[in-house]
Amino acid sequence: MNGAKRGASRATTIIDIAKVAGVSKSTVSLVLKDSPLVKPGTRQRVNQAIEQLGYVYNRSAASLRTSKSSFVGMVISDLMNxxxxxxxxxxxxxxxxxxxxxxxANTNENVDRQARVLQSLLEHGVAGVIMSPANGTDAWTLAATLPRSLPVVLTMRRVEGSPLPYVGPDNRTGACRAVRHLIGLGHRRIAFIGGFGTMTTQSERLSGYFDALQEAGLQRDETLIFDAAPTRNGGMDAAARALAHSGRPTAAFCFNDIVAIGVTRAIALRGLRVGADIAVIGFDDVVGAEHNLPPLTTVSADTRLMGARAARGLLGLIEGADPATASFTGETRLVIRESCGAQQETIGGTT
Amino acid sequence: MNGAKRGASRATTIIDIAKVAGVSKSTVSLVLKDSPLVKPGTRQRVNQAIEQLGYVYNRSAASLRTSKSSFVGMVISDLMNxxxxxxxxxxxxxxxxxxxxxxxANTNENVDRQARVLQSLLEHGVAGVIMSPANGTDAWTLAATLPRSLPVVLTMRRVEGSPLPYVGPDNRTGACRAVRHLIGLGHRRIAFIGGFGTMTTQSERLSGYFDALQEAGLQRDETLIFDAAPTRNGGMDAAARALAHSGRPTAAFCFNDIVAIGVTRAIALRGLRVGADIAVIGFDDVVGAEHNLPPLTTVSADTRLMGARAARGLLGLIEGADPATASFTGETRLVIRESCGAQQETIGGTT
Incomplete structure (x- = not known):
C-alpha cells in the first residue's frame, strides 16, 4: 500500500487514516477497495479521514491485485468533428x-495511432473501452489487439466481421427518410455528398439513399455520388464538383452535418440560395446544425442518448452481461429546418 | 513482470520473448523499460518478438518501479466548445x-468532477497533466489536489495566485486589436458580449476592450457589457438583450467564437444584416468561424500552436526543466473576414 500526501514531507499511510477515522487498518483497506462489507457510516468516516489527510490511493498498486480501474477509455476517430x-x-x-x-483518446483516423492508444489503455488496465474505429480498422487486427477478457463496445462505425457489440443509429432508415423528404419536395436529381466507400457508415447511408430512390421509381445515377472527406472542407470541395456537373443536382443529401455545412457555404459563395435554389440535408444534428445559416435540416440519431446507450452497454459487460445485450440500434428522426427548402418563407427572412 | 497474450490460453512471458529474439531475459527487460543501454538492432529484434508473440507489457506493474507512464492527462473544461x-x-x-x-478528460466546468478526474489521473500515475481549469477553480484547492512532484501546465485560463506554469494567448492585446478595428470602422457604441466576471479570460479580454476605448477617447458604458454563458445559446440570449438596449450598439466584440456565432444568428433572425447593420467580431478562430455565414472576423491565437506549446512545456517539466521555462504567452492576430463589415462587397454576394 502506498500513498502520497498533498505537498507534504511524509507520505500518509493507511495507518494514519485508520487512527483519524477510529477504525482498523483492514477496514480502511476494505473502503479503498470499495468492498460492500463496510457499513455506510464507517465508510463515510474513513472517506472523511482520507479527505482530511490528503491521501492519494495508488491504484497502480491496487490494480495489480484487483484488476479494477476507474478509467474507461473512449477511443474516437476524429475529435475535430x-x-x-x-x-x-x-x-x-x-x-x-x-x-x-x-x-x-483521439486516433485522428490513423490505425497505427489507434493501435498505440489501445495498447496503452491495456497497459494501464482500463475497465473497458468504447471505440469508434478509425477508418480502415479490420476485424482481425482488432481481435488481435484486444484481449477477449476486456469489455469493449464499438460505436457509430461497424467493423465488418467483428463479433464485438455495436451501438449506433439506424443509418439506412435515417438516410431513406431524408431522401424521401427531398423527393416529396419535388426533387429528382439528388446528390449524395461525402464519405468514402471504405466506410461502413457511408455504405449504410448510401443504401438508404438508394432505397428512397427505388421507392419513388427513380433511376440511380452513380455520377451524383460525390465521395469526399467527412469534413467541412470535404463538403465544400465536393459541392464545387456537384455544382459543375452537367446535370446539376437540385438537392444534396450529405454524409454528415459538417459536410452539409461546407456544402451550404459553397452554395452561398456562388450566390445561390440554400433551400430555394438547392436543398441540403445533413446527418447527425450536431449543435452547430441549428446555428448554421440557413439552419440545417438533418437526421438526428439523438447523439447524447446514443452515447449513453454505448456507456450502458459497456457497464453491462463490465458486470459480466452477455455481449449480445450490449448492442443497440437507435431510431432516427428527420429534423426539418430551412436548408431543405420546406419552409421557404422562413428562409426569406434571413436574406 | 506480467503479460497477457492476445486471445490465447497461456500468458506470454519475457522468457518466451527472449527465446524468440535470441537475447537474455534482462535485455528484454531493458527494452521494455526503454533503456538507452540496448543497441538499436537488438531493440528491433526484441520488439519484433514482442509483436510476434502479442505480448502486452503490464505498465501498472512497471509504474510501481519506475513511476513512468505513457499517459499524459489533458483536463479540459468544455468539450462542447x-x-x-x-x-x-x-x-x-x-x-x-x-x-x-x-x-x-472533460470536467464540463464542474469543479467536483475536476477533482475526481485529477484524483483518478493521479491514481493511475500519469506522467503529467495539462489543464484548462473549470470555472471556479481556486489556487488553494489546486495546490491541495496536485502533488508538487507532478508536472502540470495550466492553459487558456489562469488561476489567480497559482504558481503553476501557464500557456495562453495575450488576451488583452488581442481584444484591444479587435475593438480598435471596430473603432476604425467608425463604431462608437460597441458591446462586449459573453463570459462571466469570475473568468480570468473574460477580465483579460475586457481589459483589452477598455484599453481600445480609452485609446480612442471613448467613454466606458457598463450597460454595453453583456455577461452570458460562453456558448452559442449564451450568445443568442445576450444578443437579444443587446438589440433591445435603448442605445443599441452598432458593433459587438464577443468573448469567443461560439458566442459570436450565436450573436450573428440572433441578428440574422431579426432580419438585420451582420456586418452591414451590426458588426461582430469573435475570439479564437475555431474552424467553424470561417464557415459561418457571414464568415467571422476573429482574433486568432493559433490554437494548435498554443496546444503544441503547452505540450512542449509539459515535456520539459517531465524532463526536469525549471517550471518558469514552461510558461508561454502567445501573440494574437486579427483575422478580418466579413462579420465586421470591413468587406461589405463580399457580404453582398451571399444575401
Missing part, C-alpha cells in the same frame, strides 16, 4: 453517474 | 511525436 465531442459527452454523463472516469 | 477540441488536437500532435499517449 463536433459529432464525436457530443457523443463523448453522452458517454461521460452516463459513466460519471457510475463512478467511472471516462478518458478520451 | 470546438476551441478545446482544437487545442487538444494541438497538444496530441506534439505529445504523440514523443511517444506519449494523450488522454482527455
Amino acid at each position: 463536433p459529432f464525436f465531442a457530443e457523443l463523448a459527452v453522452g458517454i461521460e454523463d452516463e459513466l460519471n453517474d457510475f463512478g467511472f472516469v471516462p478518458i478520451l | 470546438p476551441f478545446f477540441a482544437e487545442l487538444a488536437v494541438g497538444i496530441e500532435d506534439e505529445l504523440n511525436d514523443f511517444g506519449f499517449v494523450p488522454i482527455l
Whole structure:
C-alpha cells in the first residue's frame, strides 16, 4: 500500500487514516477497495479521514491485485468533428453517474495511432473501452489487439466481421427518410455528398439513399455520388464538383452535418440560395446544425442518448452481461429546418 | 513482470520473448523499460518478438518501479466548445511525436468532477497533466489536489495566485486589436458580449476592450457589457438583450467564437444584416468561424500552436526543466473576414 500526501514531507499511510477515522487498518483497506462489507457510516468516516489527510490511493498498486480501474477509455476517430465531442459527452454523463472516469483518446483516423492508444489503455488496465474505429480498422487486427477478457463496445462505425457489440443509429432508415423528404419536395436529381466507400457508415447511408430512390421509381445515377472527406472542407470541395456537373443536382443529401455545412457555404459563395435554389440535408444534428445559416435540416440519431446507450452497454459487460445485450440500434428522426427548402418563407427572412 | 497474450490460453512471458529474439531475459527487460543501454538492432529484434508473440507489457506493474507512464492527462473544461477540441488536437500532435499517449478528460466546468478526474489521473500515475481549469477553480484547492512532484501546465485560463506554469494567448492585446478595428470602422457604441466576471479570460479580454476605448477617447458604458454563458445559446440570449438596449450598439466584440456565432444568428433572425447593420467580431478562430455565414472576423491565437506549446512545456517539466521555462504567452492576430463589415462587397454576394 502506498500513498502520497498533498505537498507534504511524509507520505500518509493507511495507518494514519485508520487512527483519524477510529477504525482498523483492514477496514480502511476494505473502503479503498470499495468492498460492500463496510457499513455506510464507517465508510463515510474513513472517506472523511482520507479527505482530511490528503491521501492519494495508488491504484497502480491496487490494480495489480484487483484488476479494477476507474478509467474507461473512449477511443474516437476524429475529435475535430463536433459529432464525436457530443457523443463523448453522452458517454461521460452516463459513466460519471457510475463512478467511472471516462478518458478520451483521439486516433485522428490513423490505425497505427489507434493501435498505440489501445495498447496503452491495456497497459494501464482500463475497465473497458468504447471505440469508434478509425477508418480502415479490420476485424482481425482488432481481435488481435484486444484481449477477449476486456469489455469493449464499438460505436457509430461497424467493423465488418467483428463479433464485438455495436451501438449506433439506424443509418439506412435515417438516410431513406431524408431522401424521401427531398423527393416529396419535388426533387429528382439528388446528390449524395461525402464519405468514402471504405466506410461502413457511408455504405449504410448510401443504401438508404438508394432505397428512397427505388421507392419513388427513380433511376440511380452513380455520377451524383460525390465521395469526399467527412469534413467541412470535404463538403465544400465536393459541392464545387456537384455544382459543375452537367446535370446539376437540385438537392444534396450529405454524409454528415459538417459536410452539409461546407456544402451550404459553397452554395452561398456562388450566390445561390440554400433551400430555394438547392436543398441540403445533413446527418447527425450536431449543435452547430441549428446555428448554421440557413439552419440545417438533418437526421438526428439523438447523439447524447446514443452515447449513453454505448456507456450502458459497456457497464453491462463490465458486470459480466452477455455481449449480445450490449448492442443497440437507435431510431432516427428527420429534423426539418430551412436548408431543405420546406419552409421557404422562413428562409426569406434571413436574406 | 506480467503479460497477457492476445486471445490465447497461456500468458506470454519475457522468457518466451527472449527465446524468440535470441537475447537474455534482462535485455528484454531493458527494452521494455526503454533503456538507452540496448543497441538499436537488438531493440528491433526484441520488439519484433514482442509483436510476434502479442505480448502486452503490464505498465501498472512497471509504474510501481519506475513511476513512468505513457499517459499524459489533458483536463479540459468544455468539450462542447470546438476551441478545446482544437487545442487538444494541438497538444496530441506534439505529445504523440514523443511517444506519449494523450488522454482527455472533460470536467464540463464542474469543479467536483475536476477533482475526481485529477484524483483518478493521479491514481493511475500519469506522467503529467495539462489543464484548462473549470470555472471556479481556486489556487488553494489546486495546490491541495496536485502533488508538487507532478508536472502540470495550466492553459487558456489562469488561476489567480497559482504558481503553476501557464500557456495562453495575450488576451488583452488581442481584444484591444479587435475593438480598435471596430473603432476604425467608425463604431462608437460597441458591446462586449459573453463570459462571466469570475473568468480570468473574460477580465483579460475586457481589459483589452477598455484599453481600445480609452485609446480612442471613448467613454466606458457598463450597460454595453453583456455577461452570458460562453456558448452559442449564451450568445443568442445576450444578443437579444443587446438589440433591445435603448442605445443599441452598432458593433459587438464577443468573448469567443461560439458566442459570436450565436450573436450573428440572433441578428440574422431579426432580419438585420451582420456586418452591414451590426458588426461582430469573435475570439479564437475555431474552424467553424470561417464557415459561418457571414464568415467571422476573429482574433486568432493559433490554437494548435498554443496546444503544441503547452505540450512542449509539459515535456520539459517531465524532463526536469525549471517550471518558469514552461510558461508561454502567445501573440494574437486579427483575422478580418466579413462579420465586421470591413468587406461589405463580399457580404453582398451571399444575401
